[in-house]
Amino acid sequence: MTRSDATRAPRAFITGVGGFTGRYMAARLAASGYRVWGTVRGQDRVPPDTTPIAADLLDERALADAVETVQPDVVVHLAAVANVAHVDVARIYTVNVVGTRNLLEAVARMGKPPRAVLLASSANVYGNATEGVLDESVAPQPANDYAVSKLAMEYVAKRWRDQLPIVIARPFNYTGIGQCDDFLLPKIVAHYARGARTISLGNIDVSRDFSDVRDVVDAYARLIETLAHGETFNVCSGTGCTLHSVLDSLAGIAGYEIDVKIDPQFVRKSEVRQLIGSNAKLRAAIGETSRIALEDTLRWMFEDARRRLA
Numbered sequence: 001m002t003r004s005d006a007t008r009a010p011r012a013f014i015t016g017v018g019g020f021t022g023r024y025m026a027a028r029l030a031a032s033g034y035r036v037w038g039t040v041r042g043q044d045r046v047p048p049d050t051t052p053i054a055a056d057l058l059d060e061r062a063l064a065d066a067v068e069t070v071q072p073d074v075v076v077h078l079a080a081v082a083n084v085a086h087v088d089v090a091r092i093y094t095v096n097v098v099g100t101r102n103l104l105e106a107v108a109r110m111g112k113p114p115r116a117v118l119l120a121s122s123a124n125v126y127g128n129a130t131e132g133v134l135d136e137s138v139a140p141q142p143a144n145d146y147a148v149s150k151l152a153m154e155y156v157a158k159r160w161r162d163q164l165p166i167v168i169a170r171p172f173n174y175t176g177i178g179q180c181d182d183f184l185l186p187k188i189v190a191h192y193a194r195g196a197r198t199i200s201l202g203n204i205d206v207s208r209d210f211s212d213v214r215d216v217v218d219a220y221a222r223l224i225e226t227l228a229h230g231e232t233f234n235v236c237s238g239t240g241c242t243l244h245s246v247l248d249s250l251a252g253i254a255g256y257e258i259d260v261k262i263d264p265q266f267v268r269k270s271e272v273r274q275l276i277g278s279n280a281k282l283r284a285a286i287g288e289t290s291r292i293a294l295e296d297t298l299r300w301m302f303e304d305a306r307r308r309l310a
Contacts, residue, residue, distance in 0.1 A: 016077075019078060057103060081149075125140040133238070172235065212292040222286035236279050
């Protein structure tokens, strides 16, 4: 890209660009010709072709200065406390709700508004709905503080719906290389990669809609190119998978079966038993796309984990 091309290239501002999803999002947008800026925390690894900005969501002045400096054409808001079991409840609400409010306030003050602002919410807002496949018309019933904070974030966004071209994404479970082992699938993959004979898990009968992180950021990138402002979209595969089947797939990949111990401390009282989404609305907005099979994602993660252990 020449200097002239770079000057004309659209600008993307990603919050949480040093996090798991942020790194893939930055790569996806850079590959599409965007110049990418993003907020990072202390020891975050900055993705290639990304200009880091040390601006905390809770620092209103720093955040406003960052947005004003970048003058983004698109904003992708990924930064959040994302662990359902996070013990600091106050921080969950402060970062996910107040932090989002600070960002939207800063973006709304720009002289020239961006053409798209994508907010990453969560399918956890649907709660313990167990019948059928969930589409965007299902009434939210959040069953934990993380889910409540994300639904509150969605309501906060309504304040700016007449000023900003906001699109809300509700991703279902997704995974990939680089996701913290505190999350379920990376934990299971890590056990298999190091040849552990046993693993402690919670309820393995739950059914989840799993996607590959690369599919998720591709959906986000396509959504910001639509004119679906004010809309909410599930981002999901549309199919359910039990943890039993995940364990079976990894047993086939690793060549052995692990002994599962059900640990009561991992069984949450408000466990969402089934979380499967409809992606019909998403497909209508962005078109049909090829999807990475879960077994291929697990193999990708397993082989990477084995390389790192070698």
